[in-house]
Amino acid sequence: MKITKVDVGLVEAPLITPFKTALRTVYNIQNIVVTIYTDNGYIGIGEAAPTHVITGESLQSIRYAIEEVIAPLIIGIEIDEIALLCDRIDKCMYQNTSAKAAVEIALYDLWAKKYDAPLYKLLGGYRSKITTDITISVNDEEEMVKDSLEAIKRGFSILKVKVGKNPHSDVNSILAIRNAVGPDVVLRVDANQGWTPKEAVKIIGQLEDRGADMELVEQPVHYSDISGMQYVTNQTYTNILADESVFSPKQAIEVIEKRAADLINIKLMKTGGISKAQQINAIAEANGVECMIGCMLETKISVSAAAHFAAANKNVTMVDLDGPSLCVKDPIEGGPFFEGENIQMSDASGIGFLIEAFIANKKTL
Ligand SMILES: C[C@H](N)C(=O)N[C@H](CCC(=O)O)C(=O)O
Numbered sequence: 001m002k003i004t005k006v007d008v009g010l011v012e013a014p015l016i017t018p019f020k021t022a023l024r025t026v027y028n029i030q031n032i033v034v035t036i037y038t039d040n041g042y043i044g045i046g047e048a049a050p051t052h053v054i055t056g057e058s059l060q061s062i063r064y065a066i067e068e069v070i071a072p073l074i075i076g077i078e079i080d081e082i083a084l085l086c087d088r089i090d091k092c093m094y095q096n097t098s099a100k101a102a103v104e105i106a107l108y109d110l111w112a113k114k115y116d117a118p119l120y121k122l123l124g125g126y127r128s129k130i131t132t133d134i135t136i137s138v139n140d141e142e143e144m145v146k147d148s149l150e151a152i153k154r155g156f157s158i159l160k161v162k163v164g165k166n167p168h169s170d171v172n173s174i175l176a177i178r179n180a181v182g183p184d185v186v187l188r189v190d191a192n193q194g195w196t197p198k199e200a201v202k203i204i205g206q207l208e209d210r211g212a213d214m215e216l217v218e219q220p221v222h223y224s225d226i227s228g229m230q231y232v233t234n235q236t237y238t239n240i241l242a243d244e245s246v247f248s249p250k251q252a253i254e255v256i257e258k259r260a261a262d263l264i265n266i267k268l269m270k271t272g273g274i275s276k277a278q279q280i281n282a283i284a285e286a287n288g289v290e291c292m293i294g295c296m297l298e299t300k301i302s303v304s305a306a307a308h309f310a311a312a313n314k315n316v317t318m319v320d321l322d323g324p325s326l327c328v329k330d331p332i333e334g335g336p337f338f339e340g341e342n343i344q345m346s347d348a349s350g351i352g353f354l355i356e357a358f359i360a361n362k363k364t365l
């Protein structure tokens with residue numbers, strides 16, 4: 001089963017409400033979709049989200065990376081040589097992690113199809129059902145409370161609340177949400193690098209003292225400020241989750257060795273795909289550090305690959321795979337079943353999509 005063609009297209013998905021973080025506001029998803037063909041008629045699929053504020057990538061850079069750099073290195077190679085393929089992709093250029101992830105995801109889809117098994121079973125098959133949180137965008141307090149109550153009505157019991165845009169109002173917003181949703185809803189707080197270390201310690205301390213009862217606080221400070229994050233982790237009781245600070249296994253080692261965070265958020269768009277995600281999770285697990293699987297604004301295509309990775313691995317204990325829940329409609333049929341907060345893995349081989357129907361409607365760039 002040899003790779004014969006790599007094709008790049010566009011996938012679009014309107015969002016139910018604008019997605020707002022301390023770093024950016026997004027109204028509609030526009031991502032790159034890659035389809036990989038083999039000599040025996042199999043097709044694999046992957047997707048890249050251009051998150052320039054986090055990975056530095058754009059639609060154009062992803063397209064260039066895949067078409068001009070990655071594709072020529074993988075055409076003609078046997079899909080069974082998956083480790084060689086992943087290594088070539090990893091080494092062929094610096095960063096460009098979402099472009100690499102899209103190609104790797106399509107390759108893993110093909111690899112599992114070759115063995116006629118669902119991908120998560122080949123990766124470890126630890127569980128077949130996972131539970132995701134849903135993002136509450138950073139807005140004024142009233143709107144955040146309204147969005148939180150709506151999310152609960154939709155069947156979510158874990159909220160990932162975005163803050164960090166205005167440190168002065170963050171404490172009040174979180175407390176208002178806690179007050180409105182009651183004690184049983186799990187609150188995760190993501191500052192997306194929006195606080196200084198001292199602000200973070202002050203804000204988290206106030207929230208702890210006033211009963212916000214947060215499960216974790218994600219990326220409180222600038223991604224490059226590892227000692228600042230270490231200071232926050234040392235000075236607060238709440239678990240600190242490293243997100244933008246950890247793209248690679250090496251960065252995971254640094255954060256773990258310095259005890260700069262309690263937990264690590266793995267995203268395929270940061271790691272460059274499944275192979276390095278597996279490595280980071282193994283490093284974390286060996287050090288007693290649990291991982292979250294997260295996403296950027298991917299649609300069901302790449303979020304489903306992340307779901308396979310999460311279902312496979314015991315140490316992935318927190319799931320932030322709400323991309324499909326934020327979209328008006330899925331661009332593709334098949335794959336894991338997303339119903340409210342539940343993600344149920346399917347028995348279909350590979351990632352599980354009905355790719356032919358998708359290709360018939362695919363947009364070109
Ligand atoms: C969509 C997901 N729940 C999420 O919040 N991801 C962000 C980054 C998303 C982006 O800006 O595309 C995160 O965890 O920081």
Ligand SMILES: [Mg+2]
Pocket residue numbers: 190192218219243244265
């Ligand atoms: Mg985050």
